[in-house]
Amino acid sequence: MLIKLHRRNGKLTRDIERLAKRRIQFALSRFESQIDQVEVVVGDENGPRGGCDQSCQLVISLRQGVPVVIRQLDESFARGISLAADRARQTVSRRLDRLRRSPRQRIPVAEAMATDLSASELPAAIA
Numbered sequence: 001m002l003i004k005l006h007r008r009n010g011k012l013t014r015d016i017e018r019l020a021k022r023r024i025q026f027a028l029s030r031f032e033s034q035i036d037q038v039e040v041v042v043g044d045e046n047g048p049r050g051g052c053d054q055s056c057q058l059v060i061s062l063r064q065g066v067p068v069v070i071r072q073l074d075e076s077f078a079r080g081i082s083l084a085a086d087r088a089r090q091t092v093s094r095r096l097d098r099l100r101r102s103p104r105q106r107i108p109v110a111e112a113m114a115t116d117l118s119a120s121e122l123p124a125a126i127a
Contacts, residue, residue: 001025001032008043016042020081024058027085031092036061038088042077056080058088065099068092 003021005012020040028035038060045053054077060068070088074080 001028001035002037004037004039006039006041008041010044012042016077016081019078020056023082023085024088027089028060028092031089031096034063034096035092036063040081042081045073054080056084058084060088060092062092062095065095068095 003024005017005020007016020042024038024040028038038058041055041057041059043055045055054074056072056074056077058068058070060070062068068088068091070084070091072080072084072087074083
């Protein structure tokens with residue numbers, strides 16, 4: 001699992017880099033074989049005005065399926081990264097569970113209509 005770090009408008013400090021890599025590695029290590037890469041983008045939404053505006057966005061590229069995107073705003077980068085990593089763990093776990101379950105092979109009605117299948121060729125659950 002490759003972890004890429006970026007900061008919008010500015011450079012990342014080593015402390016933030018280490019924290020982000022450690023937290024994300026810890027949160028997603030059990031899914032490492034199913035994840036290609038994690039892109040972390042942190043930034044300050046409002047500039048120097050303060051407030052709950054430190055953003056952390058994680059884009060998790062799974063080996064199968066659509067990427068998982070987590071966006072977290074907080075008062076500090078450290079807390080935002082930690083909360084985003086926790087949410088990423090929960091979301092990736094749910095997504096992979098859904099992918100693992102083998103749903104019955106069904107042809108969506110719109111797809112069946114587009115291919116001009118007769119009612120006798122449609123699965124019983126749809127017909």
